Amino acid sequence: MQQAEAVLAAARPSRLYAYLVLSLLSGVRTEEARPLTWDHIFLETEDGVPPHAAAWRSVRKHGETKTRKSRRTIALPQQVVDVLEEHKRWQKQERASKGMEWSPLGRVFTTRSGEPLDAANVRRDFKAIVKKAGLVPEWTPRELRHSFVSLLSDHGIPLERIAQLVGHTGQATTEAVYRKQLRPVITQGAEAMDEIFAQRREMPANEA
Template identity: 30%
Template sequence: MPTKTKKRGNNEGSIYKRKDGLWCGQITIGRDENGRQKRQYFYGKTRQEVAEKIAKALNDIATGVYVDPAKITLKYWLNTWLWEYKKQTLRPSTFQDYEGIINNHIIPSIGNYKLKDLRPEHLQALYNSKCESGLSYSTIKHIHVILHSALDQALKNGLVIRNVSEATTLPKAKNKKEIRVMSLEEQKRFIAALEGERLRPAFLLALASGVRLGELLALKWDCVNLKEGTITVKRSLKRIKTYDKHLPTKTMLAFQEPKTASGIRTIPIPPAIVEELKEHRKRQLEEKLKAGNLYEDNNLVFATELGTPIEPRNFLRTFYRIIKRANLDINFHALRHTYATRLLEANEHPKVVQELLGHKDISTTLNIYSHVMPEIKKAAAMKLNNLFEDIIKTKGNHS
């Protein structure tokens, strides 16, 4: 039998310590259709933690905002968790991604389950069906991360007695879609197709630095050192939802910080690209003089002719027009892949490539560019071969 505490505070309900060391508390929240008392249980690592949960529940009951945990659906809880617990901590674009995953992948499948009835097999069936439908492994992993975090909060709030996501297994990743890298000949065709383009320096810089689209369009002149030949990535530009009914538009262009500290990085650029940027700056100053008072100076390296941020979709329209002219079948991200591949082919250390790309872990870099590794390993073996040849030749001369 659990040992009851000698005394409890006012309105705390019953709080006791279980044999497993966990504290448990309960309060009466009403009666069922048969007149029997309905109780809600709360759990915590300390007595104080349980007491605080009970106090909040009693306050919610008193103010009329209490929701019976037995009636809370996963859909209701995911929306509560997203807006009340994550809105202030996530980057706007990440919040938007979370909302999309919840509304498009989780709620339609298992959103109507009551939290108390949710079982590991419900989540497992969701993961398996998404895998079979061809959804990417990274998206399935994001589904799991969201569910695990939301259910963890539900556990802390005393809404569930365990986090059922911990009893699931993510399906194995299927064969990755092979990344597209331009050959040297294709790279030359792409550069040739940039002739006469106003934003030619932007595409050249992307190919020579591996920056992402949002990072390229958010680059400002104070992050470009033409003397040293470097650029510093500090932010990205993305169109996000506003979630504000008072604003005239549902979306807006926003600058945001990188997800991780590794995203902030300084990248050396080739002298030829430095010259391109110098010429580009001269033309930009001419555009500014021509536009006069209509020019909006945001100090952006790549902006519209009026100085405003470039809409990413418009930039991509220009990109696809260019690759059509070059007779290429690639997406913009292929420029980043090509940059990294050229570095690895030139025997640059993967750790350096990781830092230049802004990857948090070197495993990410190695996984993405595993196709280059066999050639690097072969080159390393050939370096050792020279050593062995010298030894063998020396031994032969002595015999």
């Protein structure tokens, strides 16, 4: 978590900041974040529906997501909503200053001319942010998705629910891919029994 926070702090003045906040706090894949348009982002909602993002497309062939289960609607934490609202205002001002030079695709995350981000754009800018944060160069944007899984697991969110949030076909995939990030809850029963029977051993024989 400290590494992720360091990355966000280093990214704060950059145009990639909102992209990284969304990645860390929602768990979207980088290939799902890049094609997002403002039509996919719902910051103002009604009837008790929370703000959300529709992760229904990716940069894969024909715009398909990795699997059918990857197509999902994700509720957005308030911090993400605040950052995206600020990003949208900033983007509107930038677009107005550039006039007709801006590409009219409606992308949430763009280059300086409003064109879609590609993987090379993200890697280059992220590499500079990681260096500024004092982290090893091997840190990649995918690490934010790993951090998302780790934070949910540490918070006690069930593996099945985490699998749904990250768009996996089943929890076996999540466990295989994010084994190091998942909290090893399988040991809790043994640990509890050790504590229970340790207490019984300490009790006098006539009380046991």
